[in-house]
Amino acid sequence: MSITYLEAIREAQARALAEDPRVFxxxxxxxxFGGAFKATKKLAQEFPGRVxxxxxxxxxxxxxxxxxxxxxxxxxxxMQFADFSTVAFNQIVNQAATLxxxxxxxxxxxxxxxxxxxxxxxxxxxxxxEAIYAHYPGLIVLTPATVDDAYSMLLEAxxxxxxxxxxxxxxxYYHLKAERLPTEAMPVGKARIARExxxxxxxxYSAMVHEALEVAEELNGEGTQVEVVDLRSVKPLDTDTVMxxxxxxxxLLCVGEAFPWGGVTAEVVARVASEGFDLLDAxxxxxxxxxxxxxxxxTLWAAHRPTARSIAVAARNLLRR
Amino acid sequence: MNERxxxxxxxxxxxxxTAKRKAATAAVSRRTFVxxxxxxxxxxxxxxxxxxxxxxxxxxxxxxxxxxxxxLTAMFTDMVxxxxxxxxxxDLILKGGFxxxxxxxxxxxAVAVGVCSALRxxxxxxxxxxGHGHLIAKGGDLKLMLAEITHKAAGYCKGxxxxxxxxxxxxxxxxxxxxxxxxxxxxxxAAYGIKVKGTDQVAVSFGGDGSxxxxxxxxxxxxxxxxxxxxxxxxxNNAFQIWVRASDVYATPDLAQRAAGYGIEGxxxxxxDVLAVYGVAKQAVEKARSGGGPTLIECKTYRWYDHYGVxxxxxxxxxxxxxGYRSDRELRDWMAKxxxxxxxxxxxxxxVLTEAGADExxxxxxxxxxxxxxxxxxxxxxxxxxxLLHVFAQGAVPLHTA
Ligand SMILES: Cc1ncc(C[n+]2csc(CCOP(=O)(O)OP(=O)(O)O)c2C)c(N)n1
Ligand SMILES: [Mg+2]
Numbered sequence: 029m030s031i032t033y034l035e036a037i038r039e040a041q042a043r044a045l046a047e048d049p050r051v052f053x054x055x056x057x058x059x060x061f062g063g064a065f066k067a068t069k070k071l072a073q074e075f076p077g078r079v080x081x082x083x084x085x086x087x088x089x090x091x092x093x094x095x096x097x098x099x100x101x102x103x104x105x106x107m108q109f110a111d112f113s114t115v116a117f118n119q120i121v122n123q124a125a126t127l128x129x130x131x132x133x134x135x136x137x138x139x140x141x142x143x144x145x146x147x148x149x150x151x152x153x154x155x156x157x158e159a160i161y162a163h164y165p166g167l168i169v170l171t172p173a174t175v176d177d178a179y180s181m182l183l184e185a186x187x188x189x190x191x192x193x194x195x196x197x198x199x200x201y202y203h204l205k206a207e208r209l210p211t212e213a214m215p216v217g218k219a220r221i222a223r224e225x226x227x228x229x230x231x232x233y234s235a236m237v238h239e240a241l242e243v244a245e246e247l248n249g250e251g252t253q254v255e256v257v258d259l260r261s262v263k264p265l266d267t268d269t270v271m272x273x274x275x276x277x278x279x280l281l282c283v284g285e286a287f288p289w290g291g292v293t294a295e296v297v298a299r300v301a302s303e304g305f306d307l308l309d310a311x312x313x314x315x316x317x318x319x320x321x322x323x324x325x326x327t328l329w330a331a332h333r334p335t336a337r338s339i340a341v342a343a344r345n346l347l348r349r
Numbered sequence: 350m351n352e353r354x355x356x357x358x359x360x361x362x363x364x365x366x367t368a369k370r371k372a373a374t375a376a377v378s379r380r381t382f383v384x385x386x387x388x389x390x391x392x393x394x395x396x397x398x399x400x401x402x403x404x405x406x407x408x409x410x411x412x413x414x415x416x417x418x419x420x421l422t423a424m425f426t427d428m429v430x431x432x433x434x435x436x437x438x439x440d441l442i443l444k445g446g447f448x449x450x451x452x453x454x455x456x457x458x459a460v461a462v463g464v465c466s467a468l469r470x471x472x473x474x475x476x477x478x479x480g481h482g483h484l485i486a487k488g489g490d491l492k493l494m495l496a497e498i499t500h501k502a503a504g505y506c507k508g509x510x511x512x513x514x515x516x517x518x519x520x521x522x523x524x525x526x527x528x529x530x531x532x533x534x535x536x537x538x539a540a541y542g543i544k545v546k547g548t549d550q551v552a553v554s555f556g557g558d559g560s561x562x563x564x565x566x567x568x569x570x571x572x573x574x575x576x577x578x579x580x581x582x583x584x585x586n587n588a589f590q591i592w593v594r595a596s597d598v599y600a601t602p603d604l605a606q607r608a609a610g611y612g613i614e615g616x617x618x619x620x621x622d623v624l625a626v627y628g629v630a631k632q633a634v635e636k637a638r639s640g641g642g643p644t645l646i647e648c649k650t651y652r653w654y655d656h657y658g659v660x661x662x663x664x665x666x667x668x669x670x671x672x673g674y675r676s677d678r679e680l681r682d683w684m685a686k687x688x689x690x691x692x693x694x695x696x697x698x699x700x701v702l703t704e705a706g707a708d709e710x711x712x713x714x715x716x717x718x719x720x721x722x723x724x725x726x727x728x729x730x731x732x733x734x735x736x737l738l739h740v741f742a743q744g745a746v747p748l749h750t751a
Binding site for chain 1: 450509513527528529559563564591593598673733735736739748749
């Protein structure tokens with residue numbers, strides 16, 4: 029048997045629905061048709077009345093989910109594309125994020141964001157929104173890079189009493205497979221050493237973990253050992269694991285698929301620079317997507333996001349310093 | 350990255366913007382500008398004049414009376430253009446290797462052509478993701494559109510907009526848009542601009558049945574009503590919002606009923622009858638031009654293909670069959686109401702066209718479509734570094750490189 033990243037997300041939701049009557053799923057086309065990416069395939073049939081098609085009004089979807097959460101439910105919201113969550117931005121960052129702080133009433137909603145680029149999708153169907161949401165106090169932001177994490181972290185997201193932004197990568201949906209669903213999991217908020225090495229630390233998350241692993245393999249052939257840290261969650265951010273890795277290697281390259289201004293990679297570099305400056309043998313580096321909207325044309329798109337190729341160039345430059 | 354190319358690019362864009370801005374300000378002197386702004390919103394409530402509920406009678410008779418043969422023929426030609434151009438896109442996608450997406454408009458041609466035939470060149474339209482038809486009906490060039498959706502530099506937006514964002518302000522096309530509902534607010538905004546300038550243009554937004562659920566639409570309709578803006582909202586009710594059936598998510602049979610709540614007139618029209626659409630649009634346009642305020646027009650129609658792409662479609666044939674969320678029977682029933690065959694039959698019976706004449710038009714359009722495809726295909730694909738262009742209109746902010 030093998031299971032894809034997408035199927036793992038489907039299975040996690042099925043289990044959450046089965047185990048907790050307070051869980052329901054709300055989103056565009058999630059019902060009879062199983063969602064734009066089929067992440068809710070057949071769930072409407074298996075759990076009648078609990079997988080509900082929503083209007084094309086993202087702020088209404090989020091607002092209703094928050095209302096249901098205040099009333100004691102645990103909604104899972106599917107945004108059709110992460111990009112459209114901007115239409116619901118007010119509800120997420122003003123309402124959901126601050127609800128508990130303002131009122132001490134918890135807001136246990138999970139907002140699933142199909143994130144990241146795929147060829148030909150352009151500026152409104154490709155974005156990575158994790159940095160934007162991580163900026164706001166009160167939100168938890170998860171970025172699973174593996175089938176195991178997609179499954180276990182989604183279950184955890186539903187169980188957490190706070191609003192969780194669950195960034196699932198659209199490229200990994202179909203391309204990533206595992207033998208079976210996991211039976212145990214690392215806790216949310218703990219980063220994972222995806223590959224050990226002693227010469228250079230590459231910190232990555234979501235799809236970029238796989239690009240980084242490819243680079244590690246390539247450089248291994250050249251006698252360089254790259255350590256790859258998979259952040260798993262960008263908020264909370266496991267600075268300890270990153271720092272320990274940098275202590276071993278002395279060099280840091282942080283890679284993200286989002287835009288370069290500010291963001292997760294900037295946060296990691298800032299933390300290492302201010303808390304672990306003495307551990308560094310060279311200036312910490314970061315690599316992001318280009319500082320432009322995300323292009324449609326496959327050629328431009330391929331040049332826009334970091335890839336194993338551009339990461340390898342950055343890694344070699346850093347190793348020479 | 351070649352800095353010189355960027356600089357050249359930037360200064361040409363800058364000149365362009367300056368010229369446009371000059372032209373715009375020349376049209377409105379400062380004094381009238383101030384006066385008109387303060388007049389907007391002053392006691393313009395229209396609630397009392399509003400029919401409460403659109404009735405069956407509002408499907409109305411066609412208002413073709415008096416339309417010259419030349420215009421009728423032009424309308425037929427535009428409908429055929431949309432059908433042929435999109436069928437070509439469909440065939441290209443089916444062939445493989447086509448670099449572009451498409452939300453096909455086929456089946457809905459009567460709406461775009463009926464509405465746009467009632468507009469002047471300097472009137473505006475704002476379009477959505479299913480907008481190729483709107484653009485062609487508003488005068489969009491088949492070659493430039495095909496180049497655009499394949500992301501070639503020769504396209505309307507130099508290939509950066511793609512199928513979802515084709516824009517040509519010179520033709521009054523404020524742009525297609527990938528965000529559902531956005532068109533309504535942009536057209537209402539343009540209508541506000543028109544009111545401020547004091548011209549007699551109008552602004553039309555096209556949106557699907559799914560486009561009226563969010564606050565873009567409600568804000569557009571409410572502001573247009575409150576300020577009596579020359580805005581016309583066209584709702585193309587094609588029965589689906591991706592795979593969700595409109596009738597499953599609305600409690601009212603007619604979406605135009607909503608108009609009453611905002612204090613504007615709502616009309617329901619057979620969206621597969623180009624003359625009926627034209628007639629209703631014409632009245633709405635005349636009303637808007639003469640300061641009578643907005644109208645909401647719901648056109649009942651049906652899309653022949655899948656939400657996007659070519660699932661269930663075949664080369665050389667019409668319609669997408671075997672889709673899980675609708676029956677082939679339902680599609681066939683709608684295809685029997687083909688807006689083009691229907692109009693063609695009418696034109697022949699009225700002796701506006703002969704069968705041979707209609708065939709000739711179709712053949713000419715087909716030739717133009719082939720030429721467009723050849724043109725677009727021959728254009729060079731962009732270079733990776735081209736992706737760094739156009740981020741800012743004035744290019745004053747250096748791009749981040751980390
Ligand atoms: C704000 C936003 N939410 C969701 C989507 C995804 N989406 C694209 S088209 C569409 C359905 C639109 O239905 P309708 O307005 O009826 O237009 P049709 O496709 O039927 O022409 C949806 C949900 C989007 N583009 N924008
Ligand atoms: Mg629709």
